[in-house]
Amino acid sequence: MLTFFRNFFKSKIGLAITLAFLGLIAFAFASMDVSSTGTFGGVAGGDSVAVVGDEKIGTAELQQAANDALREARQEDPEITMNELLANGGLERILDDLIDRYAITAWGEENGFRAGNNLVNYEIRNIPAARGATGEFDQNAYAQFLQSAQLTDAGLRQQLRTSLYFRQTILPAIYGAKLPESLAENYAKTFKERRSGAIATIPASLYAPSGDPSDEVLNAFYNDNSERFVRPERRTLRYATFGSEALGDRIQPSEEDIAAYFNANAEEFAARESRSFTQLIVSTRQGAEAIAARVNAGATFAQAAADANFRTTSIEGATREEIREQASGSEAVASAYFAAAQGSLTEPARSPLGWHLARVDRVTQTPARTLEDAREEIVATLRERNRQRGIAELAVTIEDRLSDGASLTAIAEELDLELQTTAPLTATGQVYGTLQRAPDVLAPVLNFAFQINEGDTEIGALPGGENFLLYEVARITPSAAAPLAEIREEAIAAWRSTRGDELAEAAADRILARVQEGRTLAEAVAAEEAAIRAPEDVEYSREQLARLQGRNVPAPVALMFGMAQGTTKKLEGTRDQGWYVVALETITLDELEENDPIIDQAKAQVAQAWSGEYAEQMLRAMRAAIGVERNQTAIDAVRRQLLGESN
DSSP, X not given: OHHHHHGGGOOSSOTTOOOTTGGGGGOOGGGSOOOOOXXXXXXXXXXXXXXXTTEEEEHHHHHHHHHHHHHHHTTTOTTOOHHHHHTTTHHHHHHHHHHHHHHHHHHHHHTTOOOOHHHHHHHHHTOGGGXXXXXXXXXXXXXXXXXXXXXXXXXXXXXXXXXXXXXHHHXXXXXXXXXXXXXXXXXXXXXXXXXXXXXXXXXXXXXOOSSOOOHHHHHXXXXXXXXXXXXXXXXXXXEEEEOGGGGGGGGSOOHHHHHHHHHHTHHHHSOEEEEEEEEEEESOHHHHHHHHHHHHTTOOHHHHHHHTTOOOEEEEEEOHHHHHHHTTTXXXXXXXXXXXXXXXXXXXXXXXXXXXXXXEEEEEEEOOOOHHHHHHHHHHHHHHHHXXXXXHHHHHHHHHHHHTXXXXXXXXXXXXXXXXXXXXXXXXXXXXXXXXXXXXXXXXXXXXXXXXXXXXXXXXXXXXXXXXXXXXXXXXXXXXXXXXXXXHHHXXXXXXXXXXXXXXXXXXXXXXXXXXXXXXXXXXXXXSSSOOOOOEEEEEEHHHHHHHTTSSOOHHHHHHTTSOTTOEEEEEOSTTOEXXXXXXXXXXXXXXXXXXHHHHHHHHHHHHHHHHHHHHHHHHHHHHXXXXXXXXXXXHHHHHHHTTOOO
């Protein structure tokens, strides 16, 4: 339940949407059980998997949701397959999520809550990734965000609308859940609980057979455990990179372009005067004139300013226009600064900032430049502009051609690009069966390359934006169990490990039986023929476990805190590594001090759990009020389609 609430504020779209409460998109609704009631009059035909109120959830929507869930899961586990995602009720959890979203919207609309277009537009405008360089909403940035998040405008709007209903209906019901002081103290006392006992470890390796199984036994083991030998999906990519070299001579400006640029920027090449100043700004004309009088009497400008409690600043190489801009548009200041001779003081001049007084430190005259003088600079500027524009236009042209069905080979030949082919790659970026990694240039697109279909060709910008990558999925080798003939030794090793684990479990059962007969755990272990290490005495408090926050808590210790005093239980280890026998001997409670910080921790933790419970109860009530029906036949059909099974 705590996990439910902690996941409550996470987002499925990703870090790009940092808006509060978009966590509904990945809300852990799957922990709830939605009952199917009534007949399926509203799910006529086979194109709907459920009906929520008057709204149908289509098979295509459920299939898309499953594919989205797989893509999201692959961000944490790149090798996860659809089979693994749908195992143990995975498809039902995905459908539950869809049903709850529909139920929140339907219940909200039915009860007078609103999430209109204006509210949705407001949420979209506040998406950071949808803003341009000015910080305002930008349509192009929004389009890029949708593309990178693999969303449509309609899909995002629906998610935001659901989020708005959630914030109006469920959030107020769960916000601020509070635990009474007396309950908090009682709950906090459990943190002071201390348990001691003993743990016996029974390694599977002690019982694993050393010989080989018969062919019949090995074949049966392989058939019963084929999922253990599943190879990950592998993809072979073909790719080529290109940059401005693909533009050839197109980036070279013509004589007409050079002349046009020179004429359009005549001021840049005209004669100009720039000046460097030491200046100060005072509030009154009298103050400026007093400082000027002291300088004219022989004091330095800096000393005269310091005596009046002012500090001078320096301006280097400024033009008349730049001085006017710095003086908040004051032409009087600009005129005064550029009328004085080098080494002299300017006349006091006023701007909205105050009265300006400056010493002219240096005057630099830059003569006018002819077209020939500026040619090299202009050519370099135009070449870079043509390169940036040309490479962007070429990328768009290639993207359009790919959309029209052009092949990677054809485009590579036209651009004289060298195509390269990778070895089979896994989703983790490794060359299958080796420790080698995929070429670095593919790293930015590798995740997406494992989401597109065989034969699909894509184009993407490489980091820096100066080069592009063309690539296609040349071949997909689906995830499947390897043939036994190819992995015989691996299968034999797995059989030995499994058989050893089975025999270790039998030993654990024998030890348990001896303990139940009245022997101590140490005596029961010593009675085994195998050389099992003597049980380890352990003692832990719940406070110690809480500090670990679920990390590195040994599984037998966790079991010990779920047992009754004086009992003994067995526990399976991980990956056929053996078994544990856990004996809990004593349970004691340490004293709880007055105003112990643990009391506040108890309040926070239970309040979180209560908030999650409130949310579950309200969602159940919403579903009951709206009405939910499921079409199991259609759900099963979607499952078969996702798993590639024939209907």
